[in-house]
Amino acid sequence: MSDNTGIINGINGNLLQVEFENPVLQNEVGYALTGELRLKSEVIRINGTRAEMQVFEDTSGLSVGDRLEFSGELLSAELGPGLLTQIYDGLQNPLPELAEKCGYFLKRGVYFDALNKDGSWAFTPVAEKQAEVTAGDTLGTVPEGMFSHRIMVPFRMTGRYIVEEVAAEGEYTLKDTIAKLRDTAGKLHDVTMLQHWPVKIPIRCYNERLRPSDPLVTRIRIIDTLFPVARGGTYCIPGPFGAGKTVLQQITSRYADVDIVIIAACGERAGEVVETLREFPELTDPRTGKSLMERTLIICNTSSMPVAAREASVYTAVTIAEYYRQMSLNVLLLADSTSRWAQALREVSGRLEEIPGEEAFPAYLESVIASFYERGGTVRLNDGSIGSITIGGTVSPAGGNFDEPVTQSTLKVVGAFHGLSRERSDARRYPALDPLESWSKYPSVVSGDDVQYARHILRQGNEVDQMMKVVGEEGTSLDDFIVYLKSEYLDDTYLQQDAFHPVDAATDADRQKYVFGKLVKILKTPMTFEDKEKARHFFQKLTQITKDWNQVAMDEEDFTKLDDTIGGMLAEVTEYV
Amino acid sequence: MYKVFTRIERIAGNVVMLEADDVTYRELAEVTSSQGSSLAQVIRIDGNRVYLQVFTGGRGVSTDAHVRFLGKNMQIPFSDALMGRVFTGGGLPRDRGPSITQNMIDIGGPSVNPAKRIIPRNMVRTGIPMIDVFNTLVESQKLPIFSVAGEPYNQLLARISLQADVDVIILGGMGLKHDDYLYFRDTLEDQGALSRSVLFIHTAADPTVECLLVPDVSLAVAERFALEGKRVLVLLTDMTNYADSLKEIAITMEQIPSNRGYPGDLYSQLAARYEKAVDFDDAGSITVLAATTMPGDDVTHPVPDNTGYITEGQFYLRNGRIEPFGSLSRLKQLVNDKTREDHRNIMNTMIQLYAAYRETMEKQAMGFRMSPWDLKLLKYGELFEKEMMDLSVNIPLEEALDLGWKILAECFEPAETGLPTKLIDGFWPETHTATTEKTD
Numbered sequence A: 001m002s003d004n005t006g007i008i009n010g011i012n013g014n015l016l017q018v019e020f021e022n023p024v025l026q027n028e029v030g031y032a033l034t035g036e037l038r039l040k041s042e043v044i045r046i047n048g049t050r051a052e053m054q055v056f057e058d059t060s061g062l063s064v065g066d067r068l069e070f071s072g073e074l075l076s077a078e079l080g081p082g083l084l085t086q087i088y089d090g091l092q093n094p095l096p097e098l099a100e101k102c103g104y105f106l107k108r109g110v111y112f113d114a115l116n117k118d119g120s121w122a123f124t125p126v127a128e129k130q131a132e133v134t135a136g137d138t139l140g141t142v143p144e145g146m147f148s149h150r151i152m153v154p155f156r157m158t159g160r161y162i163v164e165e166v167a168a169e170g171e172y173t174l175k176d177t178i179a180k181l182r183d184t185a186g187k188l189h190d191v192t193m194l195q196h197w198p199v200k201i202p203i204r205c206y207n208e209r210l211r212p213s214d215p216l217v218t219r220i221r222i223i224d225t226l227f228p229v230a231r232g233g234t235y236c237i238p239g240p241f242g243a244g245k246t247v248l249q250q251i252t253s254r255y256a257d258v259d260i261v262i263i264a265a266c267g268e269r270a271g272e273v274v275e276t277l278r279e280f281p282e283l284t285d286p287r288t289g290k291s292l293m294e295r296t297l298i299i300c301n302t303s304s305m306p307v308a309a310r311e312a313s314v315y316t317a318v319t320i321a322e323y324y325r326q327m328s329l330n331v332l333l334l335a336d337s338t339s340r341w342a343q344a345l346r347e348v349s350g351r352l353e354e355i356p357g358e359e360a361f362p363a364y365l366e367s368v369i370a371s372f373y374e375r376g377g378t379v380r381l382n383d384g385s386i387g388s389i390t391i392g393g394t395v396s397p398a399g400g401n402f403d404e405p406v407t408q409s410t411l412k413v414v415g416a417f418h419g420l421s422r423e424r425s426d427a428r429r430y431p432a433l434d435p436l437e438s439w440s441k442y443p444s445v446v447s448g449d450d451v452q453y454a455r456h457i458l459r460q461g462n463e464v465d466q467m468m469k470v471v472g473e474e475g476t477s478l479d480d481f482i483v484y485l486k487s488e489y490l491d492d493t494y495l496q497q498d499a500f501h502p503v504d505a506a507t508d509a510d511r512q513k514y515v516f517g518k519l520v521k522i523l524k525t526p527m528t529f530e531d532k533e534k535a536r537h538f539f540q541k542l543t544q545i546t547k548d549w550n551q552v553a554m555d556e557e558d559f560t561k562l563d564d565t566i567g568g569m570l571a572e573v574t575e576y577v
Numbered sequence B: 001m002y003k004v005f006t007r008i009e010r011i012a013g014n015v016v017m018l019e020a021d022d023v024t025y026r027e028l029a030e031v032t033s034s035q036g037s038s039l040a041q042v043i044r045i046d047g048n049r050v051y052l053q054v055f056t057g058g059r060g061v062s063t064d065a066h067v068r069f070l071g072k073n074m075q076i077p078f079s080d081a082l083m084g085r086v087f088t089g090g091g092l093p094r095d096r097g098p099s100i101t102q103n104m105i106d107i108g109g110p111s112v113n114p115a116k117r118i119i120p121r122n123m124v125r126t127g128i129p130m131i132d133v134f135n136t137l138v139e140s141q142k143l144p145i146f147s148v149a150g151e152p153y154n155q156l157l158a159r160i161s162l163q164a165d166v167d168v169i170i171l172g173g174m175g176l177k178h179d180d181y182l183y184f185r186d187t188l189e190d191q192g193a194l195s196r197s198v199l200f201i202h203t204a205a206d207p208t209v210e211c212l213l214v215p216d217v218s219l220a221v222a223e224r225f226a227l228e229g230k231r232v233l234v235l236l237t238d239m240t241n242y243a244d245s246l247k248e249i250a251i252t253m254e255q256i257p258s259n260r261g262y263p264g265d266l267y268s269q270l271a272a273r274y275e276k277a278v279d280f281d282d283a284g285s286i287t288v289l290a291a292t293t294m295p296g297d298d299v300t301h302p303v304p305d306n307t308g309y310i311t312e313g314q315f316y317l318r319n320g321r322i323e324p325f326g327s328l329s330r331l332k333q334l335v336n337d338k339t340r341e342d343h344r345n346i347m348n349t350m351i352q353l354y355a356a357y358r359e360t361m362e363k364q365a366m367g368f369r370m371s372p373w374d375l376k377l378l379k380y381g382e383l384f385e386k387e388m389m390d391l392s393v394n395i396p397l398e399e400a401l402d403l404g405w406k407i408l409a410e411c412f413e414p415a416e417t418g419l420p421t422k423l424i425d426g427f428w429p430e431t432h433t434a435t436t437e438k439t440d
């Protein structure tokens, strides 16, 4: 603790003007003091002897002349075993604990430790005595749920160290010293299982960054097949309100093939987090048979919680993601919504009276967004193992118009774009990804040629549809009409997926390969019909049976039966074998 | 006992500035000039310059007005005596009843800890098929009604509040036409519901700043009732007027607007209010229905747009009907799997077919020949609009579902509906199956 204090000289919303004498740091944390209250805040601009501080709480009741205590530390995340399954606010305050102490409502100025300092962990040493280590190297491990949690040389310890001592196997708390490290000058450093890292600075204790290449299977067909995500990749989901961004992230958080999921609920509805919060402990992770909560961590700074903490929340989330990546795990960070975070930046920028850019967003918006997504990626760690962070952010563009600063800045830096369309969500074609607008730079889980063919049919079908709007059905040839019906068939039975059906909600990669292969074969099959009415009738029937097929598990008897029925139907109109 | 200041340096719009010390942020003050007296609130402090937002507006405030700081934040009385009463946004009686001053509570309190929230679980039955079947309302939901100015949104709000099974109704009127205020009061009274209602009314003729207080006082009172175990329905009309008042203040304070003059924090301001909707685990609940008029029928206008991003769906009111497209209850899936097994499928199928009907209408308007399929859709669309969409239809959910099957069977063969075979076997009305289903 430092005893550096300043005096509040102005209050405008959550922005304070503070006069100080001793040196302060940019982004240093301070506490505004009034009566019994201590309100956490952060230095965001310094001018002469005046610091501008954003307060992470409601500022009612503060007065000019109140003291502000500087902490001498940057806004940091607390890192150590016990983070998983937690529910934190944007500043890593544990919400369940707060609820226990303060009841129904949040209470400003009440801060708890992010990690329990008294609980003990079963430590197994890994590092050898006298070994040379650097920041991020493993000193030992503790089991955290189903993971082997690496206790590492704190990331802030630059340079080389010699391991003088490592604790023997046994139970230790986060306060206990588990290693003594000697620096090159001969000085000894005590290391515990707990470390702090400033959230706005990326953790860079790795050997090299790799190109993301392995697909991250989400079990959402339209994504994995047409617009895939890669482990260590980045993607964004822009869409108007109600188009299905959150539902898409919720399904992803359940089924995504990764080790750890961090959900950053940033400025959106509290109710949506509650669904995750209440349901995850009950759900089993199909990959491990354990509760889904064991691999999940929630950072929850919802829309009615303080705006400045909302800005901090995405950084807290990505810092924790980096921490687990350092353990050679695959982490998925889902941020909903990055627009709310950008708006938090805009609110502060406005109060600072900075020169505004487009739609009053600050001019540095683009670089802030870029450096956030840059914290995703696949890395080779110092010990040669691989870890990754995949970042998926939703974007909530004003008026649903993608031609706005946040969407545009995001599109420049991500590897996949899952654009949701109002038209599709209004027609209840969920997930409402626009199959013609969306794109991905990552490899699909199914054959690339098949994907090309399906795209081709979707494009053609769309052209026929557009044309039909002008010339009508009677002005359309039967062949064109069949192409249109085929593209609708693919859309209805494969691109659309019922998020609330126990089987249809999640399609694994094997099933996608099988079903998509079959559908593409159907698309490629020449068909003959007497007239359009017959063709339509045939496809309606085929669609219904294929949808029924989607609803039975692959190991059920009906799966093969329906498969055969579809084959049989086709045989009637084609040479299909 | 309170310090009084008598020199106002600047008056702009509803905001006055004076030099004063020992003032706390958000504190209330009383501003008295020859024209009368008004409450005001501290909205900015810069050194010894204090900016006050005057509730009754800056008009008539004199430079030598007496400003007395009260050392407390805005408060509102709370007790059962509020029931059946009408107040202004500032909490003063609007009816002839006595003013209430005991048991004052803060307004704009902190938000509920997300960890304390529960998953909403109770359907609110309204008897309106477009709501009950297609966009089920759920206790603790926050939902706006989007419409253009002339639509009967206040009538719809009144009807839902009377038919819904709730303990307390709180009406927050913002920029309300006096006639509409009387309409609400009289309707509640006629139906015997006034005695379980509290009205906070700001009419178009009242000062702007009081409009800003209406949601906060309404929701603060609602929160207290909910904590006492009551199921509370809060009606807010019209939130666009509220947003416009925010805009007015922001412009007076020379804030940089983000979009069409609205302040950059419009989203956060609206969210702070709507997020008061809650279902308490071992107490009552708050459900919020709000009218949001769309200037120029434009849903991308900042007010409906920001609202849509905050609320749990929306009802579009157009041509006196709840429009099936765009209208959405996002919480419906939490309850509609417990109503009847065919509920979800009927909901989806009927809307998809109605969408196809709309496309056919377009084709027809362009003079294209109608295929047999088009003709079926046309028949369906007309039946759907007449028997389901019309707001005068008032039937329980189960009857509405049966009606849905009947309409489908009158227009289509089972396979054309795309409904799962299992449901068709169970629900397709007998007479029609026999005559129309072909064997394959």
Ligand SMILES: Nc1ncnc2c1ncn2[C@@H]1O[C@H](COP(=O)(O)OP(=O)(O)OP(=O)(O)O)[C@@H](O)[C@H]1O
Residues within 6 Å of the ligand: A239, A240, A241, A242, A243, A244, A245, A246, A247, A248, A268, A396, A430, A431, A432, A497, A498, A499, A500, B308, B309, B310, B328, B329, B330, B331, B333
């Ligand atoms: N895959 C889906 N399957 C079925 N229904 C869906 C699906 N996706 C979305 N919906 C429906 O749309 C509603 C809104 O979806 P969601 O909350 O994900 O929208 P959003 O894009 O996150 O909106 P906002 O920007 O306002 O947060 C859901 O409550 C649900 O009713």
Ligand SMILES: [Mg+2]
Residues within 6 Å of the ligand: A245, A246, A247, A268, A336
């Ligand atoms: Mg959402």
